[in-house]
Amino acid sequence: HWQPLHGDNAPSDSLGLPQPALLHAQVRQAAEEILVGRVQIEARRKLDFLSELLLPGVFNNTVLYGNLAIIDSRVDIIGLDGDSYTRQLQGQSPFVANVSLFYEDPKTGWVFNTSFNKLGSRIAYIGVPESVQLFGGDIFEFGRGVWDVQLGKNFKKQGTVRCTFGDILAQNAVFYQDLDKNNRYDKTKDNTLFSFTYGRTVTLSYSFNF
Numbered sequence: 001h002w003q004p005l006h007g008d009n010a011p012s013d014s015l016g017l018p019q020p021a022l023l024h025a026q027v028r029q030a031a032e033e034i035l036v037g038r039v040q041i042e043a044r045r046k047l048d049f050l051s052e053l054l055l056p057g058v059f060n061n062t063v064l065y066g067n068l069a070i071i072d073s074r075v076d077i078i079g080l081d082g083d084s085y086t087r088q089l090q091g092q093s094p095f096v097a098n099v100s101l102f103y104e105d106p107k108t109g110w111v112f113n114t115s116f117n118k119l120g121s122r123i124a125y126i127g128v129p130e131s132v133q134l135f136g137g138d139i140f141e142f143g144r145g146v147w148d149v150q151l152g153k154n155f156k157k158q159g160t161v162r163c164t165f166g167d168i169l170a171q172n173a174v175f176y177q178d179l180d181k182n183n184r185y186d187k188t189k190d191n192t193l194f195s196f197t198y199g200r201t202v203t204l205s206y207s208f209n210f
Contacts, residue, residue: 034089037072061105067098087123093143094120094183109154111162119143121185124175135177135191142174142185159208166201173198 043066047059073089088094100115125139147169152162177191178184 034076035072035074036089036092038069040067040069042067058103062101062103065098065100065102067096069096071095087138090123090126093122096120109156111150111152111154111160113150113152114148116145116147118145121183127177137177137179139175139193140178140185142172142176144171144173145169146171157209159206162203162205162207164201164203164205166203167198168200170197170200172196 045064047062047064050059051057071092071094073092073094074086075089076084076086095118097118098115100113103112104110121140121143123138124141127137127139146167148164148166149168150162150164152160154160172195174185174187174195175193176185176187177193179191180186180189
C-alpha cells in the first residue's frame, strides 16, 4: 500500500553541508511529500516430502522459510537552491530478503537453524547538489548479506546449550557515492568513501529452567 505524508507530518532528513576545513554541519530538511509503497511475500514449507528421498526422518522435522519485501519510497523535497527533486527515503532499503532453515528433533533435543539476510543499498547520509559541492552527493550504504548458523541441544530440565556463528560471510560494510547513478555499487566506478568489516562472531550460551 502507499502511505503519503505531507508537510509537518513528514519526517525530515539529515543533510551534510560542505564547510571550511572539511567540517560538516547537520541541518534538518523537511520533505514536501513522501510516498512509500510496499509489497511483501512470505512462504513457509515443511520439508517432510523429502524424507522418502533423502535422510528419512530428518526432513520430517525441518521447515524452510522465506520472506521478500520490496519497498518503493519517493521523497519530494525542495533543495537549498529552491529547486525541487525526488529521491528515495533516507535509511530505506529498496528490498529486504530473508531465507532460513530450521530443524528440531523432539526426541534427541538437537536444534539447528541457519538464516541468510540481504538488504538493498540505502541512503545513509543526504548529500547536496553538484552546484554546491562537486562530490557532495548522497552517501549510500551497500546492502551486504548476513549469514548466521546456530546449533543447540535441549537437555529438558537441565537446560539448553546453543552455539551461534554470526556473520559468517563477513562482507564489508561499504559507504559510497553512486557516481554513475545506476543504483548499484561498482568499486571501479563509484566513489568509495570507507569500507570495513564488523567481523565474524561465535557465541556460546546456556539457559536453564528453575
